[in-house]
Amino acid sequence: MLTPLQTAPLTLDERINNQFSEATSWFIDAIFAEIPITETVGIPWVLIVLILGAGYFTLYFKFVNFTDFFTAIRVVRGTYDELENPGYVAVSESVSTVDGDNPDTIRVEGEGEVSHFQALTAAISATVGLGNIAGVAIALGIGGPGATLWMILIGLLGMSSKFVECTLGVKYREVNAEGTVFGGPMYYLKKGLKEKGLGTLGKILAVIFAIMCIGGSFGGGNMFQVNQAFKLFEHVTGGTESFIYGRGWIFGLIMAILVGVVIIGGIKKIANVTDKIVPFMVVIYILAVLTILGMNYQEIPAAFQSIWDGAFHPEGVIGGFVGVLIQGFKRAAFSNEAGIGSASIAHSAVKTQYPASEGLVALLEPFIDTVVVCTMTALVLIITGVISPGMVMNDEQGVLLTASALESGISWFPYLLTLAVILFAFSSMISWSYYGFQAWSYLFGRGRRTEYIYKVLFCCFTVIGAAATLGAVTDFSDAMIFAMLVPNMIGLFILSPKVATELKRYRKLIRKK
Template sequence: MFLSLLNQSLDERINQHFSNATSWFVDAVFAQIPITNDVGIPWVLIVLILGAAYFTIYFKFINFTDFFTAIRVVRGTYDEFEEEHQVTVSNTVSKVDGDNPDTIRVEGEGEVTHFQALTAAISATVGLGNIAGVAIALGIGGPGATLWMVLIGLLGMSSKFVECTLGVKYREVNDTGKVFGGPMYYLKKGLKEKGFKRLGKLLAIIFAIMCIGGSFGGGNMFQINQAYKLFEHVTGAENSFIAGNGWLFGLIMAILVGIVIIGGIKKIANVTDKIVPFMVVIYMLAVFVVLGLNFEAIPGAFKSIWDGAFHPEGVIGGFVGVLIQGFKRAAFSNEAGVGSASIAHSAVKTKYPASEGLVALLEPFIDTVIVCTLTALVLIITGQIVPGTILSDEEGVLLTASALESGISWFPYVLTVAVILFAFSSMISWSYYGYQAWSFLFGRSRKTEYIYKILFCCFTVIGGAATLGAVTVFSDAMIFAMMVPNMIGLAILAPKVLEELKRYRNLIKDYKLQR
């Protein structure tokens, strides 16, 4: 009884304070540019799309031309370039205020492998946006929304390449080999090189603040809340043994998350490189079984996607549905252009920034082009989508669960396991993103580190206990707002990325000639 009253009071207080104090910020971030009398697109989404298209053209369609090179980098084909990572000096290190405070001798070593960096970043992107977001997008835009989703995923590969290359190029390493990187550093250091010292510092601070807020909200509370809702649903809904005890679910997850994140990026990567393949295999297995049972309907599903995408209503509804709903959750599903993934990729063991940029461009392909498309096919084939239906996040998850249940009755339980793993992996990765931003603002001492990690675990409990309401909207807005300083930096620093790409391509070219 007391806990129930506590949860209700907490929820009411959170929603009341956040809705009043942050409505202006949310309104500014989600301000829409009208497309028709009834439909508009948030301006931040237009910036992301235009930026992704610009980078795709600027780098001559690197998302296609270097796709297989990226796969070879992940497989370790070019690992010998790193000279077993014994690097004394890296010419990509930038001095700060006249000197380099970050132990140049270890620059280039990093903390994790290419594969671990990829799985750590994917763990933050593959999640509820692929499950609930796709159902919501198709509900608004119909089957045709899938094609626009794939198109934007392909363009996003170029944005991801740029930001993750810069993340490695401008990272900093302390005397113990611990890496600190991400937009905060390439905005501050990279723009200073370009003569925009004050602008770079301001943008870095803005990004860091938004990243911390996003890590507590969209990267934590939203994830745990939706995982709890699905778990409660499959175990009996209001009759479930855990009904009304979201705090307990949140507490258990907070303990598990705390055990992992205390160890830093190495511990996180050691977990994600096992969880991510496992959870994707679980989810894909469920999807493929449903598709296999309805194999004859697959051609018709693709036809409905194609026809719907170019039908006037499908173009508007599908495009808006994907952009606003499909990418809204989990930072536009693949986070391309937001800058968060570059934080994880900065910790990679390499002295060639472009190598990790190439690895990173695989993320949107896996997350959006593959996972989201297969989810859409299941929803279309099983007849779960009614175009014009506006769904909540919880309804989107349950709709996907119903689609999988049409294949085998116990598949919702499989989905529940996958969702909990998705949520857990997203949370531990976002905790690292938030801590990196936190350390940029407040220093790298053990005290500041543990303060952030304790706060993060506290928000996990809150996320399970409360109906988030305005908090979720606000945290979404903070993640969206990360895009503004990041995209400014990417546009200015694109020539630096091109230099690194040419350097790495020449290395590969020489390597092939010697074989």
């Protein structure tokens, strides 16, 4: 029996969490410093940058997110695949050439690594996930139903940011002798800014981005994902009475083994997994949500009315109108990652010689992630009545609240949600491992040894993520990922004219078809 001066020995999970929290607190505070809007409400400076950037790109490219939406769908469906044959080769004048052709393009023509659809699913697998489940519940809990409208708005604007960064990702990618593609913000920052006479700035920004991307892959792309998957699995198997309660490291070890088996194979293996998992997991989740909506179809008009009214005339909500708007903006931006630059890494591996074609494909991501999936989640939470204005919760409570909403319709739906969450987590982890490896290879080289060092570290962080408490993991995850936007946004603003040239080139090609 312990005396009053004695304490119970810390578990392994608790020791891991304490060390992790102490090491990351200063960085988290800097990234999420808030600019006060009212006496009670502030907005993180990173969110302001994302919103302003998304709005600027939407105007600069004359609402490409709407005007080229159906063109993007046709590209994914393969309508314009014939344009990729050698007879259509056209090289940007801004890139150095060999005998009139871009050396990278020479290697990519007819080769590449993944299709438009596979690149899209690989990138979607990293964004459509737990943020769409827990994040929406948190936004509605704090901001009320009206936060949904602002989430949709940011999702629509984010389509333009995603278009810009993914077009640049393909334009400035590199391909080695084996046909392996290396791309992403590291490369368009270094090569693109050099073309603008800003070579030193480009190199510095590329290194900063790569460091943050590696941290983001370990945090938001790995630890956060496995942590929430474990928490929900623990909850549906009995909570504190579960056989795995307090043994997160076991769950993490199993996930690490499964992830390791996939990521050893590179982007082709990852894409072959995600192009099957992503449609399946999204269908599972959407079918569950549609079932609840179908059972309560008479409540849907009232739910939309509450979203509209709550967006402009919130009552009894923390922070009033400004609070509702900020919660919607924050969760949408955190969910679709538009402007962060991460998705351009996956899209860089696509089989195409026209950068704008993949940029158009990429703009579908925020639409699927935020406009469709997040909105459906919000409707279920509103209709089932599990959300009440003024609720303040953490991410763990958010995912459990969504489970409760589904359970209100059919008792076994939480088990279906658990399967979806584990698949969401798994697909996000394997995609983010690719993002992190690309950044790692940029900094430390492309040899086999450096590759395996990164992948082993990634799997180790999977075990740590499942063992640590969610608060520590979430804060670190968000901070690392959103630190990536600083160098990326600088590059996007400077290089946007290059994107305009590529879009004009591809549109002209389509018209000739």
